Amino acid sequence: MTTMNLAHIGIAVKSLDESVPVFEKIFNVKAGEKEFVEGQKVNVRxxxxxxxxxxxxxGTDPESPISKFIEKKGEGIHHVSFGVKDIQGNLDRIGDSGIKLINEKAVIGADEMLVAFLHPKSTNSVLMELTEPQTK
Structure with a gap:
């Protein structure tokens, strides 16, 4: 049996400067510092x-996945992320079951986490992400 937990919900926004204050008011907390994820050409808070x-x-570049998402679908929920303990084992198991993967191997994401995405064509149009902290 695989242990997964809901890690985060990714929301695509045109402007962090405009969006962050709204979410800070809703949840009554301060957002973390801005982080640039070079591999995805994205700023994250x-x-x-x-x-x-x-x-x-x-998105920080018109060709980034987030910029393309916003261009096609507008701002909104981009992905749902699940924390796992063995990301590669989970990717192998899920891929072997016939689910399409965007990433067959994990890449580095925000917070230096290992991340990988499942293809939404296999998951009822929901972009799902698996995440795991790197072991140092």
Whole structure:
């Protein structure tokens, strides 16, 4: 049996400067510092909550996945992320079951986490992400 927990919900926004204050007011907490994730060409600010974080995502390049998402679908929920203990084992198991993967191997994401995405064509149009802290 695989242990997964809801880690965060990623929300694509056009402007962190405009969006962060709204989410800070809603949740009555300060967002974390801005982090640039080079591999995804995205700026990230997290709203840390007790059971699940909100990850606000702003594309930094017109070709970034977030910029393309906003161009096609507008701002809104981009992905749902699940924390796992063995990301590669989970990717192998899920891929072997016939679910399409965007990433067959984990890449580095925000907070230096290992991340990988499942293809939404296999998950009822929901972009799902698996995350695992790196072991140092």
């Amino acid at each position: 997290k709203i840390r909550l007790d059971n699940c974080d909100i990850e606000l995502l702003e």
